[in-house]
Amino acid sequence: MSTQQSNTFRDFATESEFMDDLLTGVYGPRQGGARIIIDAQNAATGVAKTSLACGMARGLSDIFGYELEKDDFTLSGEEYLNRWREHPGQEQPSVIVLDELAGAGAGGARRSMSTQNVNLGRSWQLMRKKRVVTLTTLPHWGDADAKMRRFADYRLWCLAQPIGYFLPYKVTAGFADGDERVRGYDEGRIGFPNYDALNDEFYQHVTAKKDELLESRYFDADKLAGGETQQETMDPDEARKEERIEIAQDLRDSGKSLREIADVVGMSRSWCHQNTETPTENDE
Numbered sequence: 001m002s003t004q005q006s007n008t009f010r011d012f013a014t015e016s017e018f019m020d021d022l023l024t025g026v027y028g029p030r031q032g033g034a035r036i037i038i039d040a041q042n043a044a045t046g047v048a049k050t051s052l053a054c055g056m057a058r059g060l061s062d063i064f065g066y067e068l069e070k071d072d073f074t075l076s077g078e079e080y081l082n083r084w085r086e087h088p089g090q091e092q093p094s095v096i097v098l099d100e101l102a103g104a105g106a107g108g109a110r111r112s113m114s115t116q117n118v119n120l121g122r123s124w125q126l127m128r129k130k131r132v133v134t135l136t137t138l139p140h141w142g143d144a145d146a147k148m149r150r151f152a153d154y155r156l157w158c159l160a161q162p163i164g165y166f167l168p169y170k171v172t173a174g175f176a177d178g179d180e181r182v183r184g185y186d187e188g189r190i191g192f193p194n195y196d197a198l199n200d201e202f203y204q205h206v207t208a209k210k211d212e213l214l215e216s217r218y219f220d221a222d223k224l225a226g227g228e229t230q231q232e233t234m235d236p237d238e239a240r241k242e243e244r245i246e247i248a249q250d251l252r253d254s255g256k257s258l259r260e261i262a263d264v265v266g267m268s269r270s271w272c273h274q275n276t277e278t279p280t281e282n283d284e
Helices: 009-015 017-027 049-064 077-086 115-129 146-151 201-215 236-253 258-265 269-275
Strands: 034-040 094-098 132-137 154-158 165-173 180-184
Touching: 017 034, 017 154, 017 165, 034 049, 034 146, 049 094, 049 132, 049 154, 049 201, 077 094, 077 132, 146 236, 236 258, 236 269, 258 269
Parallel strands: 034 132, 034 154, 094 132
Antiparallel strands: 154 165, 165 180
16 A cells, blocks of 8 residues: 655645654654654665655644744754754744754764764754654665664655655664664555655755755865864763763653663663653653
């Protein structure tokens, strides 16, 4: 079974189990945001990942009553974080696109200790504090480091053939090992419009930004935006502590006891208590 393409991305919102899940997370008891990674079959290029991100951003903004702006389309990790800080809180769901994640200082093991990457991962962990839906694109799921994959909520896999369709997956993490897992939906592939052909203003805007990146001497979106260089890294011990704190907080927010959390992160219950916050009522 497949959902047909349409000229407006919202057309399939009420027909898709994936969209039902997504909107339940935003409007249900958790009142939270979502972290979505968009990648491609066989890491293929030219399969409309950016078009899908634009369509999702437009459709969700329409549903949320949020006024989408060009500044909501980012290429740099620093640009994304700055925009995320500017977004409204719990009172208003909103959307940000981070196009070409691997070029924004967040992908690849060689940058896994970067301050930018740790900050980006932490913003994803704290996404529940705001109702922001983040849409990121990258060639392949494996191009994002483990921290980003673990905090992702959904993976949208763009098909190489036929172009203009994707398969949605729900991302879960095993409690014992924290490794991410994905499960598909029974609804099959979902179609989306070609926003390039539609001459969409947001698609044209982000494409122009990517062209600027390609023509720059850096070919690094963080540097182009005035962010950190690859040499600016965190101390390895500090980075490991940050990662433990992120995992511990995520588990605490999911309702795990301090004893259970301590077993997972390999630290004492007092350490877990001191380095995490008690979930608020909206987070539970």
